[in-house]
Amino acid sequence: MKDLYVDGKLVIGIDHGYGNMKTRNSVFKSGVKSYSDEPAVATSVLQLDGMYYVIGESHKVFIANKDEDNDYYILTLAAIAKELEIRGLRSSDLILAVGLPIHWMSKQKSSFKDYLMRRPEVNYRYCGKYYHIRICDVAIYPQGYAAIAASLEDYKGVHMLADIGNGTMNTLVITNGRPLSDKKFTDKIGVHECVKHIMNEVQAECGKIPDESIIEDFLINGTAEVSDRIQNVMRREAVKYTEMIFDKLSEYEYDPELVKLHIIGGGGCLIRNFGDYDTSSVEIIEDICATAKGYEELYNSQYLARKGA
Template sequence: MNKNLVIGIDHGNRMIKSGDGMYTCGYMVYRNAPVGVDEYLKYNGKYYCIDGRAKYKYDKTVDDTYFILTLPAIARRMEKEGVNEADIILGIGLPLSHLQLKEKYITYFKRDEIAFAYKNKKYFCNIKEVFCFPQALSGFMLYYQQYKDIDFLNLIDIGQVTVDAVKIYNGKPVLESAISLNYGMLKLVKRIQENIRKQNGIEISEVQIESSLQGKKSIYFEDDIEKIIETTRIEFVHEMIGELSENFFEFKATMSLFMGGGASIIQTALDASQNGSEISYYELLPQAQLANALGYEMLVSQALKRR
């Protein structure tokens, strides 16, 4: 009998996240094993090098991209557990605004007899069960005891493409308040690229800008480029807060809790802003990037115990 493994995976638009780490949500496909690369995936006779990012998909079940991108996370957990065959119980999530796709996602990921190789090691698994939970709320539940006594709280998940927000009242989500805005980090990066192009006439890659936003100062960037990046970031964050305010999120007398891949970028912009009066109280959820994946795993384990 195969060992049962519970794993939570956050299928982002920039990164795939699990309790065993993160990797980018894109790949290059080869007919033969790529030369000089050890960390590749082999599945259905093709070789995949994890790199870059896939194009945004509202519905990630339209092709096999996100199923393939799930396999390295499964392999990492199987490697950690010291097994090469297992039955997987998978926890995933969707934004509250996408939950109508729940059954479609469950069907998409639930598969048997999956044979693949990762880092030259062979694996065989069955994804026997799939649980799908609300994104952001799952990460919040991981730290529920820490925040349950705060009367009013804005929970804001900063992703690559969208910002998903929901109000929390006395530890319970106000579901009718949930919104999804097109104010993710990709929009910020594109705006920075545009401003640098207009003011300096040069093209800076997404990767370079993302690195700068994460605090890794490039030795090749002139001070004026760094200034454009920082100014654009601050303007963008205040614009995002303004959009949330237009959707009845209050920031003067309410704690705002940021999570997701862009949370630290937002926090840095707010900390650096000379006009922080729009938002009075904010902090990052612990393990802001991994919280959803860890939350999915916790919720699956709890569901199995209740059986």
Template structure:
């Protein structure tokens, strides 16, 4: 079975599912009913508190366990529950453009685990899988593939994938990557969150969570005081302005370029981007699962090109 997983610093995405990149590890079974995996002698439960940023996600087993959750959820989505036989998995993954060359081989081996069978229990059901093949792709480009029909018409455009910790910027010419601009910057929305946390704590003695900030930026109902809301919106606007100026110093002018925004951070900041005078022609890939969907499209295209091999 082909399973595509986008390992974000803020959330894990498959073509159909989304959950926070957060885990709680325990020696004992959780007393509260929640999504839980038992693997290698330990219990792991999903949590809304995300893992601290890891540039190299192979440092420990946490992203492997998050991937087991993703695989189990995709199997259940496909109607495969507690299969009788070992499920052979082809796993499709991705990395930021600037990290791909250095990390992709290690990332692939991290999931392969010598192609050994992995047995685990997910929400009381038993699963046995073997990850026999891992194929990695470039984030942002994968998201662009989902809009290739539109992008191939433009002589020049930029894909800007705003994620949890990284912002990936990729230049396209008629829908194909131009290697003159393939960048990843550690300036994603988690850096914005951290700045807001610090300011709200120092000015108002408030300890906010990501979701509190999301509500204000999206214009959703919130119980936060008005002055705190104003601060959050001001800092979010400053974040976008500083990022656009940062790109401008690298000769990327968003005022005169066709810009396609992807990723959860782009959707979070959409209203601010659309109101900004820093971005001339914003287009949004509204599907937060776009990278995972793109991995799947790229892999199937490659298989078809090689006659199904």
């Protein structure tokens, strides 16, 4: 998809994950640390209003309301800068296409839009370069759903979408291409729950405390540069986590003989590496940026519909 402009404004899709921020072209950890003085060694630094923010050195702690603190606003500015840098831009009028967990949309949509638009015009510096932006509008969509919206007409029969992120799993049932409003669920059983269990069990059984990055690499790749003893513990806990995911989906009437399952988000790699499932009835969407891309495509579709195209 080429750059999307609407009435001269660049549309940028941003997926505000608890583990990672995603845009069409970038992925970075959702961590923010603030400093009153410029950090001496950090490379990914955003400067705004005399404060310095180090971006992406860790994941964000789960919060139910994403506008509860300043972090996602700062992360949004970083995501915008990354997209502008790719295009060779330092200034732009923007429309942001973003999302919220499916079950929280109705309660948080208005406040999250106000949160992102609180300063329509912003001047800031990121990675040593200055940016001037105007946020002209924010469109908010159901998280996860955006990744498959363009393909819904092909979804015959009963389908289930499971968006497994770092903080939550969002589940949606779709029948003959139509999402069912009374069958959408948000559960706080994201990948970080698996990471915590692995860390605790390795400490209990092996007397070691593995760095979180080692566990993440193991979950993504199915192996890590640690002893077989530690890998066996990590593998056992990862398998337990995938079993818990399928148990939860079963509560929502997932039956592999009747329902086609589509898994997106960072948790897809866990299911792929450690899950017990029928590959003919489960699709794992590997593109971690699929939801951010889907936000842009949804906005474009709605814009064309309004114009009567």
